[in-house]
Structures are given as structure tokens and as C-alpha cells.
Amino acid sequence: MKKVLFVAVLITLLALSSTAMAQVRVGVAMPTQSLQRWNQDGANMKALLEDAGYVVDLQYANNDTALQVSQLENMILNGADVLVIASIDGSAMGGVLAVAKDEGIPVIAYDRLIMETDAVSYYATFDNYMVGTIQGQYLVDVLELETRQDSVNIEITGGSPDDNNARFFYQGAIDVLAPYLESGIVVVPSGQVEFETIATLAWSSERAQSRMDNLIAANYSDGTPLHAVLCSNDSTALGVTNALINAGFEKDDFPYITGQDCDIANTKNIIAGYQSMSIFKDTRTLAANVVTMIEAIIAGTDVPVNDTETYFNGVYVVPTYLSAPVFADINNYEELLIDSGYYTWEQLHN
Ligand code: BGC
16 A cells, blocks of 8 residues: 555656656757758757757747847747757847846857857857867868978958857967968968958858859969868858859869868768868757756756856856867768768768
């Protein structure tokens, strides 16, 4: 009899605790579905959070800041307990996040730091500066900059100026290339080196392509060689690659192109011999880190962070959980992307 009572109590407790869990609502705001990575980020977050028993409100904002703000307002109205935000314009969130703060809702900035507000509680991302240094070091290695005597020509294509990450990627790469730019071993024939001149609004492939069209017409149509284009990510690399192919650059003598994200289209370009490398940021890792952070927030225990110095958002240094980005190219993509189950072989070869 006692045993039956004990089991009944246990079942009731379990039911109560799972009801309590089911009531924890997590709003997940993603910037756009037009870029492959954010679809994966959103899907991973949703699946992991639901597995952990949370109710998830996942929204994509079509790269429209006003839409993202109104989605966040709705999440707050609908009783979100935690917000996870990959912002479009990191500096435009202050107003809606002040409301979240008033309501006591913790906010995790996802991949992109949210700027100019004290209402962001934590930041989870990959080491953005390291992404840039890996790209820069790759060019140092393949162009043999340390030993070469003659100069090489490169161009630079950066990310979106409203995304705090873009300057970190740029700075990481430029810091590695700086000695060679100063010595004249690396030349940028367009003269466009400053971040403002190389940035690509909304990380748009089309904008990156048309800028590259112009750079080619103005600087390379007379046969001046172009050895490499430093591209901050895959969407910009795609535009640059298209411009180069359209302008008649041959595969055998294609400039080295860097990238980031290992998007399917870009990995196919790596396999086809157009893009040279990318950076693998396993979105499964990032999503899992964020779920761990949310669980700690809900349980009221210490939230795991490993960087409390780097990410000043204009108001304060946001405690951050950094993961390491990984170099990817033709030699290791199968192991990184296929063997790990990130993509199927067919996705990359059809
Ligand atoms: C992300 C990159 C991505 C870019 C464009 C950045 O904030 O860190 O992985 O390529 O946005 O979406």
C-alpha cells in the first residue's frame, strides 16, 4: 500500500515538474531565412529547446529591423521567459530590450552582439576575431607571404556595417596581413582597405558581386593579376566568385577566395575548385551552448561563460560563451561536414 502511495506521489511530482517546464517559453529571433546558416541555427535551437521541455516561439525577420523589433514585442506580450536574439541591426534593439528588462526577461545575444543597451544578459558566439585571423593566416600561407620577393594583388570584401561581428572578422584578418600591407608585399590595387569602403550591407551576395564587377572593370580589365580576395563570409564569397567567373577568370588560375559558414553552395564551390577555404562554425555547438545557458538561467545556477573581457557593447562588457571556429577546405570538408552528420554526401555533390 505504502509503495503504491509512493509511486502515486512520484508520478504527481513528475507531472507537476514537467508542466512547470512546459510553461517556460523561449522566444528565438533569427535575422533571415535567406541565408542557409540561420535556418540551421533556428531549427537546431528549436529542436534542442523542445527536447529539453521548453515552449519555443521561433521567428525570422527577413533582414528587416522593424519586423524583428515587432516580433520581439509580441514574444514579450505572449509571456516569453527568455529571449534569444540574433539581431539584424545590433544597435537598434535598445527600446524593445528595455521593455524586456522591465519585465525581468533575460536576453541572450546569439552569434551577434546586441549593442548600446544594458538589457542583454549574455552573449553566445564563436570567436569572431579568430575567424578573421584564420582567414588572414590562410592567405599568408598560400601566397607564401613570409618568403616571397614579388608583390601580390588582393581585394577585400567585408560584412555588414550594422553587424558588430563584421568588424571583428575584418580586424582579425587585417591584423595578420598588416605587416605585408605595410611592406608592400601585399597590394590592394583598388585602394579600398578601410572597413567602411569594403563593407557589404546585409552581407548581400548581389552587392558583393556588383562591387566586385566594378573593381574588376576598374583595376583588372587590363590583365593586372588578382591573386586573392579576402571575403569575410560565404554569402559575400559567393557574389565575388560569380563576378570573377563572369569576368572570365579561369578555374586553373582562380584567385584564392576565403569564406565562412561552410554553406552548401560554397562547399560545392570548394569541391569544384573555385572557393579556397571556409570557416566551419558548427551551429549545433552554438545551439547546445545556448540551451545550457538557458537551463542555468532557469535553474538559477551559474551561467557558463568563458570570456568576460572582449565584448564591450558600448555600455558594458557582456559575459560571453565563446566557441572555437574551425578551418575548412578541400582536404578536411568530408570529415568535418559529412562524417559529423552536418550534411549528407548527396547535399554536397548533387
Ligand atoms: C555571422 C556569420 C554570417 C553573417 C551573415 C554574421 O553575424 O557570424 O556567420 O555569415 O552574419 O549572415
